[in-house]
Amino acid sequence: MAPENIIEVRGVRNQFGTQVVHKDLDLDVHRGEILGVVGGSGTGKSVLLRTIVGLQIPKAGKVEILGKQIYPKRASAKEINEDIGILFQDGALFSSMTVAENVMAPLREHHPEISDELAEEIAGMKLSLSGLNEGVGEKMPSELSGGMRKRVALARAMALDPKILFLDEPTAGLDPIGAAKFDELIMGLRDNLGLTIFMVTHDLDSLIRATDRVAVLAEKQVIINAPLDEVRRSNHPWIQEYFGGPRGRAAQGSNLASQSA
Numbered sequence: 443m444a445p446e447n448i449i450e451v452r453g454v455r456n457q458f459g460t461q462v463v464h465k466d467l468d469l470d471v472h473r474g475e476i477l478g479v480v481g482g483s484g485t486g487k488s489v490l491l492r493t494i495v496g497l498q499i500p501k502a503g504k505v506e507i508l509g510k511q512i513y514p515k516r517a518s519a520k521e522i523n524e525d526i527g528i529l530f531q532d533g534a535l536f537s538s539m540t541v542a543e544n545v546m547a548p549l550r551e552h553h554p555e556i557s558d559e560l561a562e563e564i565a566g567m568k569l570s571l572s573g574l575n576e577g578v579g580e581k582m583p584s585e586l587s588g589g590m591r592k593r594v595a596l597a598r599a600m601a602l603d604p605k606i607l608f609l610d611e612p613t614a615g616l617d618p619i620g621a622a623k624f625d626e627l628i629m630g631l632r633d634n635l636g637l638t639i640f641m642v643t644h645d646l647d648s649l650i651r652a653t654d655r656v657a658v659l660a661e662k663q664v665i666i667n668a669p670l671d672e673v674r675r676s677n678h679p680w681i682q683e684y685f686g687g688p689r690g691r692a693a694q695g696s697n698l699a700s701q702s703a
């Protein structure tokens with residue numbers, strides 16, 4: 443059975459002044475997959491994410507999420523917000539709110555009818571789904587490690603039961619063990635909840651470990667979107683350098699070693 447496209451991007455153009463970032467860009471994301479999005483610095487990975495979620499209005503093209511048109515006809519913010527959760531690059535939490543209040547913030551905004559008790563219960567569930575224990579809810583973000591703050595941000599992104607999670611460099615700033623644990627967490631969300639995950643990343647280990655397919659941005663387009671093994675076989679110079687360079691070989695070697703251990 444052909445995979446179902448949960449996201450469809452067709453012919454998108456993004457431009458800032460005279461700088462064209464995307465031109466005729468197409469992208470499909472399949473339901474239930476973890477898609478890794480890679481590309482050199484400034485190739486427009488974050489702009490693509492922002493375009494898909496409706497935060498960046500493209501100059502041309504079409505974007506659909508779950509069959510709802512984000513552009514050119516704009517689905518209402520409410521419709522979109524119910525379907526997606528976003529973890530931005532800095533994962534910014536509200537520093538003056540407790541962890542639980544942070545996770546409850548989207549519920550309070552979109553579902554003011556929900557009682558305090560229920561909101562607290564939902565926040566507790568999301569924190570536990572993110573691998574955090576109950577006591578964490580009462581802490582302030584400043585009391586947590588970087589890895590725990592990412593998990594809280596993930597719990598907040600899941601507050602409204604999204605079908606798609608957008609993650610912008612989620613493992614940046616985590617040590618390798620923290621990054622591996624974060625990858626396991628999102629793989630669990632895919633496997634147990636059927637979530638689709640769109641993940642911008644520079645982390646080669648993460649790509650190897652967690653992704654089902656990898657989309658490469660270069661020359662203002664997605665030049666390939668395929669399982670990692672197929673992407674590696676491309677002779678595009680950037681792909682060769684990225685995966686075939688010393689870091690790429692080291693990441694592949696260490697992941698093969700850990701798989702056979």
Ligand SMILES: Nc1ncnc2c1ncn2[C@@H]1O[C@H](COP(=O)(O)OP(=O)(O)OP(=O)(O)O)[C@@H](O)[C@H]1O
Binds near residue numbers: 463481489
């Ligand atoms: N709001 C904006 N106004 C003007 N230029 C912008 C804006 N947002 C992004 N750009 C430009 O678009 C280009 C792509 O930016 P983007 O942040 O998407 O790159 P990226 O691939 O995510 O890079 P990195 O890997 O370094 O995070 C950059 O040259 C950036 O300066």
